[in-house]
Amino acid sequence: DAGITQSPRHKVTETGTPVTLRCHQTENHRYMYWYRQDPGHGLRLIHYSYGVKDTDKGEVSDGYSVSRSKTEDFLLTLESATSSQTSVYFCAIKDSTDTQYFGPGTRLTVL
Amino acid sequence: GENVEQHPSTLSVQEGDSAVIKCTYSDSASNYFPWYKQELGKRPQLIIDIRSNVGEKKDQRIAVTLNKTAKHFSLHITETQPEDSAVYFCAASGGRDDKIIFGKGTRLHILP
Numbered sequence: 150d151a152g153i154t155q156s157p158r159h160k161v162t163e164t165g166t167p168v169t170l171r172c173h174q175t176e177n178h179r180y181m182y183w184y185r186q187d188p189g190h191g192l193r194l195i196h197y198s199y200g201v202k203d204t205d206k207g208e209v210s211d212g213y214s215v216s217r218s219k220t221e222d223f224l225l226t227l228e229s230a231t232s233s234q235t236s237v238y239f240c241a242i243k244d245s246t247d248t249q250y251f252g253p254g255t256r257l258t259v260l
Numbered sequence: 261g262e263n264v265e266q267h268p269s270t271l272s273v274q275e276g277d278s279a280v281i282k283c284t285y286s287d288s289a290s291n292y293f294p295w296y297k298q299e300l301g302k303r304p305q306l307i308i309d310i311r312s313n314v315g316e317k318k319d320q321r322i323a324v325t326l327n328k329t330a331k332h333f334s335l336h337i338t339e340t341q342p343e344d345s346a347v348y349f350c351a352a353s354g355g356r357d358d359k360i361i362f363g364k365g366t367r368l369h370i371l372p
Contacts (some may be wrong), residue, residue, distance in 0.1 A: 155349060180358060191266075191349060192304070193366035199358050207359060208261075239303060241360075247292045250361055251303040 151250035172240030183235035266363025283350035
């Protein structure tokens with residue numbers, strides 16, 4: 150699975166609290182992505198990174214920020230979580246052949 | 261930016277029959293089109309992909325076709341089996357940015 154891990158795997162939090170999700174990869178891939186998955190909406194791109202400190206917005210970036218200070222780690226932060234951000238979050242990498250591999254996912258519930 | 265439409269959203273086929281899922285994309289510069297299968301509670305897994313210099317690609321019971329002029333591509337599964345039941349996603353990338361954009365998915369049910 151391309152050496153991708155996500156933490157935490159499950160989280161329950163309250164509205165208004167900050168939340169940070171971590172994606173870690175071991176194979177030095179340049180590109181990393183954050184998606185959210187909701188019923189009826191498929192996989193929607195939140196933010197992506199094309200190198201250390203290089204990030205860009207996706208389709209649904211409002212309410213989310215990201216940081217990439219090391220090649221291996223891509224962090225997704227919800228500054229003030231809302232119930233609409235309850236979702237399953239997947240991290241992914243893209244390798245040199247453009248193939249994308251996904252992490253195991255993080256299930257986030259915002260009460 | 262790129263937009264990917266996928267149809268149908270749900271598909272039921274009899275075991276042994278064929279299933280076809282269709283996608284269209286908007287960015288004519290896109291050149292890589294993967295298909296993913298996602299089983300319940302698991303991560304999406306790549307099952308087949310096609311690049312813009314190829315019109316068709318086959319891997320055992322799975323095939324993908326691409327029509328660049330019409331900007332659509334399709335997944336074909338022949339001789340369907342119970343283990344083919346899952347959600348399938350198409351995607352497009354390689355266009356004017358580094359984004360990989362997915363369709364909304366097709367839930368495939370294989371009926372006994």
